[in-house]
Amino acid sequence: MSSTQTASASRTIGLGVGLEVTITEYGDAATAGGTGVLVLHGGGGPQTVAGLAAALAGHAYVIAPTHPGFDGTPRVPWANSVADLADAYLDLLEELGMTAVMVIGNSLGGWIAAEMALRDIHGRVASMVLLNALGIRPDNGTQLVDIRSLPPAAIGRLAFASPAFRPNPAAMSEEQRATMAANQQALQIYAGEEFTFAPKLRWRLHRVTVPVLAAWGEEDGVATAEYGRTYAACFPNGHYQPIADAGHFPHIEQPGAVLAAMGDFVDNVVKPDGD
Secondary structure, eight states: OOOOOOOEEEEEEEOSTTOEEEEEEESOGGGTTTEEEEEEOOTTOTHHHHHHHHHHTTTSOEEEEEOTTSTTOOOOTTOOSHHHHHHHHHHHHHHHTOOEEEEEEETHHHHHHHHHHHHOTTOOEEEEEEESOOBSOOSSTTSBOOOTTSOHHHHHHHHOSSGGGSOOGGGSOHHHHHHHHHHHHHHHHHHTTTSSBOTTGGGTGGGOOSOEEEEEETTOSSBOHHHHHHHHHTSTTEEEEEETTOOSOHHHHOHHHHHHHHHHHIIIIISTTOO
16 A cells, blocks of 8 residues: 655644544645545554554545543543544534545544444444454453553553563653553543443444444454454444454554555445445
């Protein structure tokens, strides 16, 4: 998959009722013809999908929001669930004039994407890519791990197949550690009591008929490959693609394989006739 360099810019967009969303965008919404890619990060913060967003920018208009409350952005008190974020991002697509969007979500971001598709009464979500997403109730306790009680080192071992990618909190600055702690607080607010899933989401996803790719790091100890296959099977047009030698962030550990999987998905499922 070849690409050209596209510059990014950040701005904050008001969505009404006091809610503001800061986005990094690549390209111009006005010239995108209503098409584009929305990239949603997980609890690790917006930097975890920055490389993926930049890689996709040579192919489409790309929007990468920072969930309100992450990285020092403000969060209004009433926005306190994944469903609230899903509604906010559908409003964002409307504000930007987007009518046919691929939504890509990692971890919590994939959960948000699934909730968006359920609420998308205007048909703005044209397809989805779930990268080791959370959100559905697991079949058993081995498929999904609640990391809230685990130390950072243990989380790193579960989340990354390669030790080279595991964060080292001891090497972080005080500011970086404070940001990470604040992000985790925001994550717990949005994720709710169950933290890793919405109790009834799984049984509603049969209503989502757009093409869905679950591209899954096979070595994920947080949301296992078995969980990923189960997630893909929830959708009538769901497709599962394992990503070898990768954990919870396959787009970080194996970016080439993830981009290739998405390219095949677009060519063979989303636009098989090349339209």
